[in-house]
Amino acid sequence: MIIRSSKRGFSLVELVVALGIFVFAGFALVGLLAVGFQSGNDSKQQLQASTIAEFLCATRRAAPTTDIAGSGAQPNFPLPVLTAAVATGNTNNFSAPTYLTWDGASTNQANARFGLLYNINAPTTYVASVSPGAATVYLYLYWPPQMASSNATNAGTSHFELTTSIAMP
Numbered sequence: 001m002i003i004r005s006s007k008r009g010f011s012l013v014e015l016v017v018a019l020g021i022f023v024f025a026g027f028a029l030v031g032l033l034a035v036g037f038q039s040g041n042d043s044k045q046q047l048q049a050s051t052i053a054e055f056l057c058a059t060r061r062a063a064p065t066t067d068i069a070g071s072g073a074q075p076n077f078p079l080p081v082l083t084a085a086v087a088t089g090n091t092n093n094f095s096a097p098t099y100l101t102w103d104g105a106s107t108n109q110a111n112a113r114f115g116l117l118y119n120i121n122a123p124t125t126y127v128a129s130v131s132p133g134a135a136t137v138y139l140y141l142y143w144p145p146q147m148a149s150s151n152a153t154n155a156g157t158s159h160f161e162l163t164t165s166i167a168m169p
Contacts, residue, residue, distance in 0.1 A: 046160060049114060049141040049143065049159075050162075053141055056078065057137065057139070059077065060079050061167075064082040064135065064166050065081055065169060076105035082137070094118065094140070097145075098115070098118075099145050101113055112145035113143065114141045114143050114145055116139065116140070116141055117139075117142070119137075120136070120137050121135060121136040121138075122168065123168065132168050132169060135165070135168055136164070137163070137166055138162070138163045139161065139162045139163075140159060143157070143159075
């Protein structure tokens with residue numbers, strides 16, 4: 001009479017196959033984890049860039065013809081006064097790169113978190129309080145700022161663009 005045990009274990013082949021499946025799935029999950037962290041970081045940078053762009057536009061919209069930086073109100077404000085004199089007249093003619101900190105203040109390239117290129121198209125016939133109009137402001141924020149360029153298509157690896165019209169008084 002042969003007595004068979006009701007307890008049966010896994011064979012070595014079954015263990016090796018199960019371990020192989022587990023390792024393969026583990027590597028796939030680790031790869032997805034890295035992608036998730038990168039995506040989260042990109043989203044954070046995009047949100048911060050959009051907040052800075054909105055801040056710059058709102059501040060300039062509140063005082064389009066006031067020299068905010070020169071008045072000492074915001075000494076490192078990067079956008080110039082909106083007048084016909086600063087208008088480029090060409091949407092492909094960007095400013096020189098300006099470097100910004102995390103809160104939108106101008107800084108040097110070594111301490112910058114973002115680079116900024118802008119284009120301002122103000123009415124060429126604008127005279128304060130005589131002929132009101134609207135200036136079109138195009139902002140291009142890019143990061144990392146070390147990828148400086150005067151051409152928006154070559155600046156940085158990630159970017160945020162904003163175009164807005166600002167009424168001139």
